Amino acid sequence: MxxxxxxxxxxxxxxxxxxxxxxxxxxxxxxxxxxxxxxxxxxxxxxxxxxxxxxxxxxxxxxxxxxxxxxxxxxxxxxxxxxxxxxxxxxxxxxxxxxxxxxxxxxxxxxxxxxYGSPDDDASGWVVSDLTPGLDLNMTPTRPDYVLGVSPASTTLAQITMRTTVGSALDLGTGCGVQSLHLRRHADRVVATDVNARALDLARFTAELNRVDIELRAGSLYEPVAGERFDLIVSNPPFVMSPPTADAETLTYREANFEGDRLVETLVRGCGDHLTPGGSLQLLTNWAILDDAWEERLRGWVPQGCDAWFIERERLDVFAYIEMWLTDAGLAGTRRWRPAYDEWLAYFDRLGIRAIGMGWVLITRTDRPEPVLRFESWPHQVAQPVGEVFARNRAAVDASLLPIGQLLASRPALVAVEQETIGQPGAEDPEHVVFRQRVGLLRAVKADTALAAVLGALDGDLTVGQVIGAVAQVLELDASDLAASVLPALRDALADQLLRI
Structure with missing residues (x-):
């Protein structure tokens, strides 16, 4: 600009x-x-x-x-x-x-x-940042080195971050340092980085005010931690896809002069070199939607040996996206609004950007021979915090991939799931049974009679094979045919954490 x-x-x-x-x-x-x-x-x-x-x-x-x-x-x-x-x-x-x-x-x-209060992990205290802009409609242009305080984005990232105890964690693009307050509760060592020197100053004072020990370093992306690996990396990076500007005009808290979504691509591609075995990267970010399927383009970003889970929580058209970020920059009602709007539109048109996906990313270094890559749109309500869902993801995927013999010998149980019935009023039997999560992503499985009977009997005591055999006998079905019918759904239920071994 x-x-x-x-x-x-x-x-x-x-x-x-x-x-x-x-x-x-x-x-x-x-x-x-x-x-x-x-x-x-x-x-x-x-x-x-x-x-x-x-x-x-x-x-x-x-x-x-x-x-x-x-x-x-x-x-x-x-x-x-x-x-x-x-x-x-x-x-x-x-x-x-x-x-x-x-x-x-x-x-x-x-x-x-x-x-600042966080009842989930008691990471409470105070956060030091720049003043909240736009109070009482007092819109002013945002300074390039502005340091954002606690925002819906930072709160969401804190809520989706797994809280497993780890040896080391990296808060990449720390801003005012709020993620480090959380990370230090369950990480022995926390490194926090930012390209904005002013952000590091305020993050340092946030840490001191809360008596939290973190190591602050200046630099862009992975440069400050070259050659180092971490058990957990979290970031709400400056992902806004604005037209490139002179460095002195770049709003460093939200944009970084990478073309399109190259910043996010760089973070994802580079994480494999900075994760310990079993370590994870978690991002709250966005990506460009072009003419081709977004899943295929993002699939190419995932480092070798890593599982990936991309969850699109929202999709914005280019107009809504531009209006949101121009308003955030304090340009609403100013003479720069329409020229900036036109500049963004021309930029998106040149790059072929048709829409913007906004969501959550989990990359885990599993070193599987065949990594598991999941891409889904989930705009539905969730029960925050969902960090536990991501913490259990690797074990859930492992369970869903068990060889058939081990799966039949396993003893999974439904976890925090309610059972509902769907049918016509007055009908003797329901048309479907729905198993719905009460926690996490609030997923649901619609089951026919046979699958409902199997799921309902899995309580952690009987094996899958025993339950299938008993249900087949009651419903007068061939056990092999029933197994072939329900096992794919059981694998999905394990991956989605309705079932847990």
Missing amino acids: PEDPDVPRSSGPSPVTDAPRLRADLLRANYTVDAVLDRIGDLGQAGLGRNMTVPADVALGEAADPLAALIRVFLLQQCVPVDQLAEAVDVAALTSAGFLSHVDGGLRAAVDIRP
Whole structure:
């Protein structure tokens, strides 16, 4: 994009302040997720979710206590009297560090210090980032070195990340460092990288504020970890497929001047050289939809010896995609909107991009002779967090591939599955039985009488062979024919984790 004089150019705050002192101050003021939600209420929280501060401001009323002052200055981006904020934090230290600035006789925040809560793994504390843009429709162009805070994307990545205990983890493109807070709960060692020096500064302070030990390195993609391998790599990379711009104008938190989806391709292709045996890469990302089948193009990205699972959660047409990211860049309502829109359209047309797939990627180094590659569209509701689904994926795939003798001798059981019946009102027997997951991806299997009888009897005690034999006898079927009929469905149920051995 061409240079805009309205985009801020200052280097921003340098997080050189007393993290332990600030942590103690925030705790003393009870500046925590639960306390903030209690003060602003559900309507205030919903308003902030819409980038509107009025409901929360109304909920605070005339309150001027330390918690209210912190909510006003950091979450609502209001100007707060110096004496009010001084009751909560060391104003001089935060001003010297560039976290606060004197404006209009009071203090305004220069960065966002936000309580963070994660009841699933207790990775709770505070996250330091740049201020949330667009509050109360105040749209301004986004600075190139902007550091995004906790977003729906970062929350989703945290929810899909497997939480298996590992020796080493890589947070590639760490941003404000939120993924590292989670990773450090179950990884002995965490390396966090970013090409944006400002992001590394704020991620460092986020880590210090939460007393989390991570190793921060500057650089692009796998360059900072050349020659190293990890048990787990996670990334919400700067995947936005915007037209290339001058480096000084690139919004580093979301785009990287790779053509089309080459950045994602590079991450996937290169992960095999950085994963330990059994290690996994997990991405929240997007990819281009061209004229050919997307599955075939992405299949060519997967490194040798790796299983892959691509789940398309949403697909956007080029217009919706462009509008979303131009708005994110703060161009809505500005003179640059239509020229930028036309530039993106021409770029997509040149590359043959017809739509954009958005979803989840899991690559696991299994070293199978014949890797298992799965591609699916799953736009349906899921039960977050689904990290456990990805953690169990390799074992589930292994079970689904068992030789027939071992499969018949196995003792799988239905896990967190409800049984429903479908049929005409008043009919004596249902037309179908549906087995539906209550957790994870909430998959369902529609079964006929024979398959329903087999699935319903698998409780972990009897073998598959024993169940098939018993059902065949009751239904007066040939056991071999029944086995041939139901075993493919059982393999699918194992792979989809409705059944677990």
